[in-house]
Amino acid sequence: MRYFLNRLGFLILSIWAAITLNFVLPRLMPGNPAETIFAKFQGHMQPSQLHAMELQFGFSNKPFIIQYFQYLGSLLTGHWGLSYTYYPTSVSQIIATSLPWTIGLLGIATLISVVIGTLVGILIAWRRGGIADSTLPIVTMFFQSMPLFWLGLVLVYFLAFTLNWFPMFHGYSSNANVGWNWPFISSVLYHGILPAIVVFLGSISGWIIGMRNNMINTLGEDYVVFAEAKGVSNRRLIFMYAARNALLPQVTSLAIALSSIVGGQILVEQVFSYPGIGFQLTNAVSMEDYPLIQGMFLIIALSVLIVNFLVDMLYGRLDPRVRRRGAES
Amino acid sequence: MNNQTGKRRKSRNLGLFFRNPKAVVGLAIFSIFVLISIFAGVIAPYNPQVSQFLPMQPPSMQNLLGTTSTGQDIFSQFVWGTQTTMIVGVGAGLLSTFIGILVGVYAGYKGGWVDSVLNTISNIFLVLPGLALLILIESYVKNTTPFSNGLIIAVTGWAWGARVFRAQAMSLAGRDFIIAAKLSGASDMRIIFAEILPNMMSIIAANVMYACLGAILAESGLAYLGLENLSSSSWGTMLYWAQAGGAMLGGAWWWFIPPGLAIALVGMSFALMNFSIDQITNPRLRVRKKKKAAGVRKVSSREREHASA
DSSP: OOOHHHHHHHHHEEEEEEEHHHHHHHHSSSSSSSHHHHHTTTTTHHHHHHHHHHHHHHHHHHHHHHHHHHHHHHHHOOOBBBBBBTTTTTTHHHHHHHHHHHHHHHHHHHHHHHHHHHHHHHHHHHHEEEHHHHHHHHHHHHTTTOOOHHHHHHHHHIIIIIOSSOSSSSSTTTTTTTSSSHHHHHHHHHHHHHHHHHHHHHHHHHHHHHHHHHHHHHSSSSHHHHHHTTTTHHHHIIIIIIHHHHHHHHHHHHHHHEEEEEEHHHHHHHHHTTSSHHHHHHHHHHHHHHHHHHHHHHHHHHHHHHHHHHHHHHHHHHHHHHHHHHOOO | HHHHHHHHHHHHHHHHHHHHHHHHHHHHHHHHHHHHHHHHHHOOOSSSSOOOSSSSSOOOOTTTTTTTTOOBBBHHHHHHHHHHHHHHHHHHHHHHHHHHHHHHHHHHOHHHHHHHHHHHHHHHHHHSSSHHHHHHHHSSOOOHHHHHHHHHHHHOOOHHHHHHHHHHHHHHHHHHHHHHHHHOOOOEEEEEEIIIIGGHHHHHHHHHHHHHHHHHHHHHHHTTTBOOTSSOHHHHHHHHHHHHHHTTTOOOOHHHHHHHHHHHHHHHHHHHHHHHHHHSSSSHHHHHOTOOOOOHHHHHHHHHHHOOO
């Protein structure tokens, strides 16, 4: 219970920090950027909407502290402002349409990467010193140290532009009807392959190396040696005895990977013009659409913080030691 | 006496570092880029910004890496870009490590409420999404130079280091020699800089490398998005112009391949050097010849890249 309250307190504190950053930053900048957007909006909006903008960006003569509470209030009631680019669509509507794309693409790519990476890690740890064991970690590490958006550019150039195997941008082809029909779904899958490969290549290394090292540690434990001496079959030994206990540290990494799904691949989405959160954010930046930028930042921050909290809870269940230690610190 | 053994250990470690093939390869790649950036003025044949050639030409003897869509020499852009990117990357990496040391070591050494406050602050910085935060800040600060960019990256990216340093300082704070120094009346700052820091040099070195890599990736990502002054010369800005100038649709692979490949090579060189630092500071990995068995360390480095990339 103490552990739960501790984590909950941190969740609230960090959400508060993210919101406050969003509030303070535009007011800190020299030559209030809000003035520029405000000029842009004039004549396009209803007076009441202009008033809402004023509140959001500090264009009122009220003291800061009152503005701050008004801002908090409007966030809590779901009024995240209106986008300038997609006027009069509200920021929350844009988030609602882009979130599934991001979660779908990156969620699936991450899961594939976790499963394959962990299995490969288990196998190369078992065949330690083999060819796969000495090459795979190095090769995958090379992919990990390159900028993923650039890897995306290279793949788009060679596989999509030169060889024409894959579409170059967007999440689905423009002549498909959006909905639950096969042409649309297949076009979504087809468009998702290339960005998914990029995310997969960029993240697989950590899963392989992490699992390999955990496995090597557990394979050296006495109970594994004993089980082997007892005549347990290899398959059972690998998966039921060693791999099971080597998995726990992978859960920590999975937590970080899951929490960075929404905001993790902003640049990759931008390369493929994939209609997700990251692409909307970079678009909003180039259009100077400040309400949308703020909304996108908040949703990315919220998803990281909330997933982190949930994983902390889960981890406390899986490993009681964490619960006790967490309460102390 | 303490100092002497420390020195001996240091020279032994340096010897091990240079005898490790991975470390030597990593160091060689890194040195090449350092040399390019030092002698950029000598190496680059033309002014990188002047349009004086035929546009979109493939590599030739005149233009080693071809030309852009406005007829600029890409090789010269690459060389000057190396200088900018290396200065910003290494500078931001050092600065963020320094902030991390100040916050982390002080918190870990002091303990109590100082630790609680500092630790909470660094945990918040740790969980806030790095790249999104950078984009948010830079959308307000228009036309940043590469250097202000590096400053912003360092100020937002120190938390990983702080966490590692804090843990290490906490374990050192209870040791006898620290207590002895405290009893002999040494000041906090003296204890931190003269007693604690020399004992965590390998961790600091590893952290500097990851921080530099993170900074290079972040800077090039931001510049690629066009958030950096567009007339600056850095690898990221080259990629921005390649994208904006239609390098993909014009088939100009020589325009966007070199900058990204260079970033990948620098990243690889840091990873290789760090691998060997791991092996040196963790003797168990060396004696048993268990390559890359630094399980926990490896995972944490991966996480760091996630956070900063």
